[in-house]
Amino acid sequence: MLTQYTFDRLILLGDIFDNLNFARLKKNHWNLLSYIRKLSNPKRNTEVIWVEGNHDDGLAEIMSHLIGIDVYKEYAWSTNGKKYLAIHGHQFDRFLNENFIISAIASFIYDRIQRWGNEKQTVARFLKNKSKGWLRLAKKVADGAVEYGRHRNADIVICGHTHKADMYEYPEKNMVYYNSGCWTDLPSSYILIYEGGKTEIKYFDK
Ligand SMILES: [Mn+2]
Numbered sequence: 079m080l081t082q083y084t085f086d087r088l089i090l091l092g093d094i095f096d097n098l099n100f101a102r103l104k105k106n107h108w109n110l111l112s113y114i115r116k117l118s119n120p121k122r123n124t125e126v127i128w129v130e131g132n133h134d135d136g137l138a139e140i141m142s143h144l145i146g147i148d149v150y151k152e153y154a155w156s157t158n159g160k161k162y163l164a165i166h167g168h169q170f171d172r173f174l175n176e177n178f179i180i181s182a183i184a185s186f187i188y189d190r191i192q193r194w195g196n197e198k199q200t201v202a203r204f205l206k207n208k209s210k211g212w213l214r215l216a217k218k219v220a221d222g223a224v225e226y227g228r229h230r231n232a233d234i235v236i237c238g239h240t241h242k243a244d245m246y247e248y249p250e251k252n253m254v255y256y257n258s259g260c261w262t263d264l265p266s267s268y269i270l271i272y273e274g275g276k277t278e279i280k281y282f283d284k
Contacts, residue, residue, distance in 0.1 A: 079268065079282040083270075086124060086125065088114070088127070091129050091258050093133040093238060094128065094134055118145065118146050126147040128147050128148065129152060129166055131166040152164065157271060158275030160233045161231055161233050162233070162236065163232035163234070165235070167238055167239030167240065170219045170221075170226065171222075172222075219239060220244065224248050224251060224255050227255075233253060235253065235254075238257065241263070256279065266283075267279060
C-alpha cells in the first residue's frame, strides 16, 4: 500500500505494536519497519509522524530511536484552510479507562481470534460490524474525539483505536470525524488526504 503512493507525510495513528515482545515480529513486520525508517530519511522529504496509542504507550521512545521518527500524543496540522487533529482515540474510550482488566482480556481474545482466523478475518470482521457494543464504542470514541477536537479548534478529527473505519459528520459543530480502521484485518483500511484537501477512507487488499 505504501509503495503505491508518493506522499509528503505519513501519520501512524498508534498501536503499531501490541507490546515489547519483539520476538513475535516476523520478517514482513521488520520489512515494514525498515521501509518506514527509510521513508523518514531527511533526503526523502517525507515526514513520518507516530501518534502514540494505548498499546504502544511507553514503546514510543524506544521506537523513535530504533526507527528514527518523532512520537506525539496528538498531532495537529492544516491543509487547505482546514485544521486537522490526529489522536489515537483511547482517551475517549471510557470503558477501557474504567475497566482496564476486562479490556485487557477482550483485547487478548480479539488478538487470538485474529491469529486463529482465516486470511479474510471473517470472525474479527463479523465482531466489528455486528457487535452492538463495538458500534456503541466506535460512536462514543467519535463523540469524545469531536468534543475534544472542538476545543482544539479542529475541523476534522482522525482517530484509530476502534479498528472500525468510519466517517461521521457533526453538522451542528461544523466538524467531521474519521477513523482509519486497522491494518490487521483484510481489507486493511487507511485515510488518504489529497493535496486539494479531499479526505477519503480507502481499503487495501493484498
Ligand atoms: Mn488502541
